[in-house]
Amino acid sequence: MDRFEYIEARLFDGENYLKRDKNVKIYDGDDKTQFIDGEVLLTTHRLLWGKPGDIPKGLVCLSLHLYYVFCLEEESGGVFGLGGPKRIIMHLGPALPGKRPGPAVVSPFHYVKLSFKDGVDTAFYKALSDAVAAKAWERQTPIDTPRTATSPTTASRPTVTAVNSKIRSGIVGIERSIEEQHRATDQSISVAFQDLTKLMEKAKEMVSLSKNISTKIREKQGDISEDDTVRFKSYLMSLGIDDPVTRDAFRSDSEYYLGLAQQVSDMMVAVLLECGGIMSLADVWCRVNRARGLELVSPEDLLNACKLLRTVDAPMSLRKFPSGACVLQLNSNRDEEIAKSTSDMIQENGYLTPEKLSQIANVSVLLARERLFTTERLGLACRDESIEGLAFYPNRFLLEA
Amino acid sequence: MAEISWPWQYNFPPFFTIQPHTETRSKQLEAWEQLITDYLKATKQSTIDIREASNTPLFNNIEINRKLSQEAILTILEDMAKAGKAAPIDKSKNVWEVYWHSLDEWGNMIYNWACNNGFNNSVCTLFELREGDNTADQEFHNLDMNVLVKALKSLEAKGRCELMEFDDNQGVKFF
Numbered sequence: 264m265d266r267f268e269y270i271e272a273r274l275f276d277g278e279n280y281l282k283r284d285k286n287v288k289i290y291d292g293d294d295k296t297q298f299i300d301g302e303v304l305l306t307t308h309r310l311l312w313g314k315p316g317d318i319p320k321g322l323v324c325l326s327l328h329l330y331y332v333f334c335l336e337e338e339s340g341g342v343f344g345l346g347g348p349k350r351i352i353m354h355l356g357p358a359l360p361g362k363r364p365g366p367a368v369v370s371p372f373h374y375v376k377l378s379f380k381d382g383v384d385t386a387f388y389k390a391l392s393d394a395v396a397a398k399a400w401e402r403q404t405p406i407d408t409p410r411t412a413t414s415p416t417t418a419s420r421p422t423v424t425a426v427n428s429k430i431r432s433g434i435v436g437i438e439r440s441i442e443e444q445h446r447a448t449d450q451s452i453s454v455a456f457q458d459l460t461k462l463m464e465k466a467k468e469m470v471s472l473s474k475n476i477s478t479k480i481r482e483k484q485g486d487i488s489e490d491d492t493v494r495f496k497s498y499l500m501s502l503g504i505d506d507p508v509t510r511d512a513f514r515s516d517s518e519y520y521l522g523l524a525q526q527v528s529d530m531m532v533a534v535l536l537e538c539g540g541i542m543s544l545a546d547v548w549c550r551v552n553r554a555r556g557l558e559l560v561s562p563e564d565l566l567n568a569c570k571l572l573r574t575v576d577a578p579m580s581l582r583k584f585p586s587g588a589c590v591l592q593l594n595s596n597r598d599e600e601i602a603k604s605t606s607d608m609i610q611e612n613g614y615l616t617p618e619k620l621s622q623i624a625n626v627s628v629l630l631a632r633e634r635l636f637t638t639e640r641l642g643l644a645c646r647d648e649s650i651e652g653l654a655f656y657p658n659r660f661l662l663e664a
Numbered sequence: 665m666a667e668i669s670w671p672w673q674y675n676f677p678p679f680f681t682i683q684p685h686t687e688t689r690s691k692q693l694e695a696w697e698q699l700i701t702d703y704l705k706a707t708k709q710s711t712i713d714i715r716e717a718s719n720t721p722l723f724n725n726i727e728i729n730r731k732l733s734q735e736a737i738l739t740i741l742e743d744m745a746k747a748g749k750a751a752p753i754d755k756s757k758n759v760w761e762v763y764w765h766s767l768d769e770w771g772n773m774i775y776n777w778a779c780n781n782g783f784n785n786s787v788c789t790l791f792e793l794r795e796g797d798n799t800a801d802q803e804f805h806n807l808d809m810n811v812l813v814k815a816l817k818s819l820e821a822k823g824r825c826e827l828m829e830f831d832d833n834q835g836v837k838f839f
Contacts, residue, residue, distance in 0.1 A: 647678040
């Protein structure tokens with residue numbers, strides 16, 4: 264799919280119209296795409312795809328240069344291959360540099376499929392394979408191709424195509440085409456990663472540079488005004504680099520997280536009051552997303568936002584229990600008070616299991632368990648572990664001593 | 665077997681789980697140690713085999729269906745060992761000697777008895793100490809032989825007595 268480009272539907276000099284068909288769907292490899300029920304137009308140089316009526320009007324449509332195509336195949340659609348071929352598979356060479364932007368930047372596949380609702384028109388297929396074999400683009404240089412004589416791939420590939428199209432029918436032919444596909448994959452991967460490695464090299468430099476500056480800022484704390492430090496930090500954050508001065512775990516878009524934190528705090532106050540001042544983060548996430556309806560928040564974003572609750576002066580904060588469970592807790596909700604009320608409940612009931620407490624106090628079992636552990640940590644309960652499970656009793660060891 | 669007056673803890677299920685809270689645990693261990701000592705004193709025993717102990721009434725309360733695990737028993741005995749009230753007999757710490765009194769206390773008790781009854785500078789057999797009529801009202805009457813020897817050895821180390829061997833009998837001379 265990454266070989267397609269967006270371009271206005273006009274013919275180049277020397278390019279001729281060959282054939283058209285309608286009700287055509289494009290597949291990226293085996294995956295469906297958004298390009299369905301369109302028209303295709305075959306020229307000597309390219310294959311154009313557009314929404315019905317777009318191509319005659321000369322509007323922007325998808326274009327695939329035929330020099331990418333090195334091999335064609337028909338695929339039958341019906342069960343057991345009945346009902347004639349429905350799709351044309353076009354095996355493509357690697358994307359060339361200098362290509363115009365298209366619908367996809369990268370694609371894991373090296374072939375696309377054209378699916379024809381009404382079956383493949385044999386005339387269309389023949390015209391396509393003829394156009395690929397004819398290589399009209401080699402005879403004259405169309406104005407708008409990125410291909411030049413200097414490109415090394417240009418020189419080598421047409422010969423391969425020729426071999427492929429000639430002996431595609433034998434086992435050797437199949438083997439060759441597989442080999443060619445491997446080579447194409449390899450090439451496109453290295454092309455794709457070329458830019459990435461450069462970026463990574465630069466990123467390393469950028470990070471070390473920013474660290475350098477930040478240590479300098481810290482050394483000369485007195486000389487540089489608070490304003491400068493803040494401004495520098497905001498530059499780094501907007502680059503997506505961790506704030507190296509404070510070493511907080513937050514990344515750029517901190518403004519977004521701050522906004523989200525504010526929203527969470529506004530939204531959850533009432534809810535938390537209702538359910539006893541404490542709620543597991545998973546439940547919070549559900550509540551927040553249910554309230555938002557659309558534009559859902561990812562768990563990670565919520566976690567980051569919750570870490571910022573303190574900075575927005577929210578009446579609640581994120582808390583991590585020793586067991587690893589994360590909860591949102593009202594600041595007014597102190598451990599001592601929780602322990603006190605829990606131990607009262609234990610006294611009333613004789614003993615409590617997490618399940619029982621969760622029913623009585625209307626909280627989740629996880630939270631009930633944490634409450635009991637908290638109570639135990641403060642010496643107001645003692646545990647009884649047996650085959651019947653975990654239960655908590657009033658701490659008579661300390662009470663009756 | 666003598667009737668044992670079980671403490672309230674014995675019927676309190678959490679008693680059979682070693683508590684993680686430090687303060688609570690120290691109270692719990694204290695209660696266990698007291699109970700173990702009382703129980704062994706009442707039943708005239710001085711060794712505990714951890715592998716079998718789980719099934720004795722001491723560690724297994726059938727009424728409330730709670731049993732102290734072997735690890736827990738080991739924890740308690742190790743805690744007792746710190747205070748000199750117990751010592752492992754084998755290397756794998758399966759069999760333990762429990763002293764109702766520490767060995768020093770036993771030694772002193774015997775020495776006091778000997779002084780009070782005019783046995784200074786004379787020789788008694790260990791059999792006499794354990795089963796003689798003179799000691800019938802003493803706490804160390806019928807004391808386990810191994811424990812008795814260890815107590816006397818600790819006394820010997822202080823120079824208060826000397827252990828000696830007869831043909832097939834052991835004796836002790838108090839100074």
